[in-house]
Amino acid sequence: MKxxxxxxxxxxxxxxxxxxxxxxxxxxxxxxxxxxxxxxxKSTIAxxxxxxxxxxxxxxxxxxGDNIRHGLNCDLGFSPxxxxxxxxxxxxxxxxxxxxGIINMVAFISPYSSDRDSARKIQGDGDFIEVFVHAPLEVxxxxxxxxxxxxxxxxxxxxxxxxxxxxxxxxxPELVLHTHLETPEESVEAVVAHLRRAGILKEE
Amino acid sequence: MKxxxxxxxxxxxxxxxxxxxxxxxxxxxxxxxxxxxxxxxKSTIAxxxxxxxxxxxxxxxxxxGDNIRHGLNCDLGFSPxxxxxxxxxxxxxxxxxxxxGIINMVAFISPYSSDRDSARKIQGDGDFIEVFVHAPLEVxxxxxxxxxxxxxxxxxxxxxxxxxxxxxxxxxPELVLHTHLETPEESVEAVVAHLRRAGILKEE
Numbered sequence: 001m002k003x004x005x006x007x008x009x010x011x012x013x014x015x016x017x018x019x020x021x022x023x024x025x026x027x028x029x030x031x032x033x034x035x036x037x038x039x040x041x042k043s044t045i046a047x048x049x050x051x052x053x054x055x056x057x058x059x060x061x062x063x064x065g066d067n068i069r070h071g072l073n074c075d076l077g078f079s080p081x082x083x084x085x086x087x088x089x090x091x092x093x094x095x096x097x098x099x100x101g102i103i104n105m106v107a108f109i110s111p112y113s114s115d116r117d118s119a120r121k122i123q124g125d126g127d128f129i130e131v132f133v134h135a136p137l138e139v140x141x142x143x144x145x146x147x148x149x150x151x152x153x154x155x156x157x158x159x160x161x162x163x164x165x166x167x168x169x170x171x172x173p174e175l176v177l178h179t180h181l182e183t184p185e186e187s188v189e190a191v192v193a194h195l196r197r198a199g200i201l202k203e204e
Numbered sequence: 205m206k207x208x209x210x211x212x213x214x215x216x217x218x219x220x221x222x223x224x225x226x227x228x229x230x231x232x233x234x235x236x237x238x239x240x241x242x243x244x245x246k247s248t249i250a251x252x253x254x255x256x257x258x259x260x261x262x263x264x265x266x267x268x269g270d271n272i273r274h275g276l277n278c279d280l281g282f283s284p285x286x287x288x289x290x291x292x293x294x295x296x297x298x299x300x301x302x303x304x305g306i307i308n309m310v311a312f313i314s315p316y317s318s319d320r321d322s323a324r325k326i327q328g329d330g331d332f333i334e335v336f337v338h339a340p341l342e343v344x345x346x347x348x349x350x351x352x353x354x355x356x357x358x359x360x361x362x363x364x365x366x367x368x369x370x371x372x373x374x375x376x377p378e379l380v381l382h383t384h385l386e387t388p389e390e391s392v393e394a395v396v397a398h399l400r401r402a403g404i405l406k407e408e
Contacts, residue, residue, distance in 0.1 A: 014251050014254065014266055014268070015251050015252070015254065015255040016251075016254045016255050016258045016264065016266075020258060021258070021263075021264075024258065024261065024263070025263075047218050047219050047220075048219070050218065050219065050220045051219040051220050054220045054224060054225070054228065057228065059225075059228070059229075059263065060220065060225075060304075061300070061304045062218055062220075063300075064218070071296045071299065071300070071326075072293060072296040072297065072300070089276060089293070092275045092276040093276065093297055093300065095275065096265070096267075096275070096276070096297065097304075100264075100265045100301075100306070102304070122275075
């Protein structure tokens with residue numbers, strides 16, 4: 001991460017801040033950071049979770065690896081440096097969404113512990129819910145929903161996480177979902193239960 | 205702007221999209237892009253507008269030049285290239301907020317027509333409300349709320365818009381606010397009236 005020259009930039013307090021927006025929404029803002037191998041189920045769970053929460057009147061947003069690289073991060077490639085900058089920007093956007101009282105789901109491979117730790121630091125601890133979406137490599141390679149593992153094995157894609165680039169498993173995430181052992185709906189309910197326990201959503 | 209390698213990145217349709225979020229919020233998403241010289245009143249109007257809308261139950265967000273450079277764009281300086289990248293990223297975040305059904309106020313000098321045109325192109329025309337926050341240079345230099353014009357005149361700040369960097373006035377903005385001739389409250393009401401006319405907010 002580059003240095004941050006904040007010279008001649010002053011912090012401004014706004015009339016409507018996070019508490020006012022959370023009061024309007026009747027829930028708190030938070031970032032549900034889904035990390036895991038390609039094909040582990042991150043995007044599926046983010047989508048289902050958004051639908052589940054939306055049906056209860058919760059204000060949600062999804063930042064999806066497949067989507068955001070078309071926009072904000074379309075200038076970034078897949079080198080370690082680019083992946084780090086990718087995650088940094090996403091974490092900053094997630095922080096903004098949280099500050100606007102929105103429960104945002106972030107679904108990115110985010111393979112490096114140091115990047116996820118930076119994202120947590122950017123967010124602030126209580127706002128950051130790290131969810132390890134876990135399935136063994138042989139399972140996700142068998143699923144291969146986008147045919148990317150096949151391409152990576154053939155050498156047509158370089159630096160593919162799990163094949164020729166590392167995935168560093170979370171050591172102490174808020175939640176682990178075993179998507180080869182439970183249904184997506186069960187995974188979603190586990191996240192919702194965590195959001196209630198953490199006081200982000202009200203108890204039913 | 206760099207090229208956008210979207211190879212191996214697929215667009216995913218999500219269950220909860222913009223129409224569903226706008227239905228929950230009971231208003232549409234849009235970006236109110238406030239452009240003008242430092243000291244013209246952009247941030248004041250963004251803040252008052254957010255408060256005015258929030259009091260009606262509208263879901264708002266403010267992206268403020270002073271704030272966002274501490275976070276997402278803390279790696280960017282003030283060269284023409286950095287200003288362009290600054291605006292590009294802000295436009296992408298504003299687009300995300302609009303897609304989440306939020307009325308977002310963007311308060312940045314954004315001095316270059318080409319950058320504002322790019323921002324409009326990123327957003328899509330109907331979602332982008334360009335508001336020229338106008339006051340003559342001698343008025344804003346007299347106001348000088350942060351003492352920046354004084355520093356710029358002394359040569360302590362380089363490339364300062366209006367002094368030794370250009371401000372290109374909008375040719376065909378959706379709205380012009382003359383902040384030396386009207387109160388901030390009057391400016392805010394003019395924006396609200398436009399939002400109603402455009403069907404972004406419901407008629408009262």
